[in-house]
Amino acid sequence: MARKRLLIATVSLPALLGCGHALAQETVTTTLDPINVQERVESAFGPVKGYVATKGSTGTKTDTPLIETPQSISVITRDQMEAQAVDSLNSALRYTPGATGNLYGTDNRGLGLQLRGISNASGVFYRDGLQLKESNFTLFTALDSYGAERYEVLRGPASVLYxxxxxxxxxxxxxxxxxxxxxxxxxxxxxxxNRYEGKFDFSGAVNSDKSLLFRLTGAAHMGDTQTDFVKDDRIFIAPAITWQPDADTSLTILANYQRDRSGWAMQYLPAYGAVIPGKDGKHLPNSMFVGEPGFDSYNNDQASIGYEFDHRFNETWQVRQHARYVHLTHTEEGVFGGGLTDSNGLEPSSGDYYRYADAGGTKLSGVTIDNQAQADFDTGPLAHTLLVGLDYKRYTYRDYASEGTVEDGFNVFDPVYGYKIGDLTPYTDTDTTQQQVGLYAQDQIKLGNWRLTLGGRQDWSDAKVYDNLAGGYIPEQKDNAFTSRAGLVYLADNGLAPYVSYSESFQPVAGADSDGICSCPRPADNTRSG
Known part of the structure; x- marks a missing residue:
């Protein structure tokens, strides 16, 4: 933000009004050019200059300094991503404590995410504070990193707010x-x-009073991968518009579209030849592909549109409403290794490799909305930031998959491709509907160097799963839970901020898994963490 300061210089000049007359004062006023004084105030929702952020919204849903948040948070800024040549969430998490971006090596699907030792991507990924729900077969974690201003990684339970x-x-x-x-x-x-890529990022004001702003971000790349025959092509575009008719009101519309065309970069290689010397002392190359080039794909088309509306009524009250609609279509097919057919211990006599075929996909759509009211006020010596909210999410998706055999004869030490794939037999086909309503409240209290955060939330969720193969509904799953949170921070004069916290997590798991096995009804995962 820029402020203009006008400098006015006054000069006194003596004038001699004849011999013996008194000395008079003549005042001359000179107007100098304006001097622009640049003032940058960091926002929890905007860019960060450098590698160290001082504010974040993920831990509190308010514009709060990170040092005052009683939970462990890491912010990966845009400057840090540029310096480290980040091109995915996996690479962005390389230097983030407690987080692992890819447990599966060359896997390019965005899976293998681990936070605090929990190897499960379910319920992890959010965009602008609204959850991007996964299905059993695919996730939104592969959303292009060039469209991100920052990643905020919140460690520990966060159900009180989300x-x-x-x-x-x-x-x-x-x-x-x-x-x-x-x-x-x-x-x-x-x-x-053979990777080639292009990126662009345009932004600015549409009109002279800067009440209408725009941004258009795009990226595209094409090329091969470390694994033979596997491509990695992407198109990403994200338009955004902000309308701010006055200082107290703003409406931002955010949209994106991403198209991924790839294959299975992760290959299931046998230990014999990959870890220990294989037939005749041979080692399999890192680029080894054990599938069929004509039957190998992992494709995603995802799009979303949403808005963020903010309005301040006065110095005390402000309201926010954030909403998004998402749609994803995913298809996959591949041939995978199941083991050396004549293996006897660790020394099979040949490299004949048993393989099987698998294909499936997902069609997903969902809507999320978060309504918030915030009040900033004092009660005696205590300063309060009170947040109350009501959110709702509803996702519907279909997961389907089939498997079949592949003609025998493939040898990992002398690979020849083009074997016939047999008829595929469906083993899962389910339609799932999940929805949740949550009512929450949080109070951030300041007293001197002390910061106290208290919060509570009540959730109601239900899931319906229709098994298309069995021709009937799996028993409906309903869960509800109350979760709470408390945290106390002391801001020491030397810059340290020791804190103690307690928080709870709520994560029901719906429906059948990827093998078509029903996991419901089952109790909610109500996990406490201190």
Whole structure:
């Protein structure tokens, strides 16, 4: 933000009004050019200059300094991502404590996410504070990192603010938003495995009074991967518009579309040849592909549109409403290794490899909305930031999958491709509907160097699963839970901020798993963490 300061210089000049006359004063006023004084105030929802953020919204849903939040939070800023050449969530988490982005090596699906030792991506990924729900077969975690202003990683239970969430923590993808300053950025690059990419980022004001702002971010890349025959192509575009008719009101519309065309970069190789020397002392190359090039894909089309509405009534009260609609279509097919057919211990006499075929997909759509009211007031020596909210989410998705055999004869030490794939037999086909309503309240209290955060939430959730293969509904699952949170921080004069906290997690699991086995009805996962 810029402020203009006007400097006025006054000069006194003597004038001689004849011999013996008194000395008079003549005042001359000179107006100098304005001097622009640049003042940058960091916001929990905006860019960070450098690698260290001082504010974040994920831990409290308010614009709160990180040092005053009684929970462990890491912020991966845009500057840090640029310096480390981050191109995915996996690479963004490389230097984040308590987080692992990819447990499965060359896997390019966005799976393998681990927070605080919990190897489960369910209920982890959020965009701008609203959850991006996964299905049994695919996730939204592969959302292009170039569209992110920052990643905020909150470790530990967060159900008081977000409802169904992993007890290990959540990751919040904060989207790039329109800016008043003009931004014009275009990049081209290339890399290993015939990779070529282009990026652009444009932003600025549409009109002279800067009440209407825009931003258009896009990225595309194409190329191969470390694994033979596996492509990695993507198109990503994210338009955004902000309308701010006055200083107390703003409406931001955020949208994105992403198209991924890839295959199975993760291969299931036998230990014989991969870890220990194989036939005739041979080792399998890192690029080894054990599938069929004509039957190998992992494709996603995802899109979303949403808005963030903010209005301040007075110095005490302000309201916010954030909402989003998402849609995802996913298809996959591949041939996978099941083991060396003549294996006897660790020394099979040949490299004949048993393989099977699998194919499936997901069609998912959902809507989430979060209504918040915030009051900032004092009661005697105590300063309060009171937040109350009501949120709702509803997701519907269909998961389907089939499997079949592959003609025998493939040898990992002398690979030849083109074997016939047999007829595929469906083994799962379910339609799932999940919805949740949550009512929550939080009070952040300040007294001197002390910061106390108290919160509570009541959730009601239900899930319906229709098994298309069995021709009937799986018993409906209903869960409800009250979760609470308390945290106390002391802001020491030397810059340290020791804290103690207690929080609870609520994460019911719905329906059948990827093998078609029903996991319901089952109790909610109500996990406490201190």
């Amino acid at each position: 409802g169904q969430a992993s007890p290990g923590g959540i990751i919040n993808y904060v989207s790039k938003r329109p800016t008043e300053e003009n931004l014009r950025e275009v990049e081209f690059g290339g890399g290993s495995f």
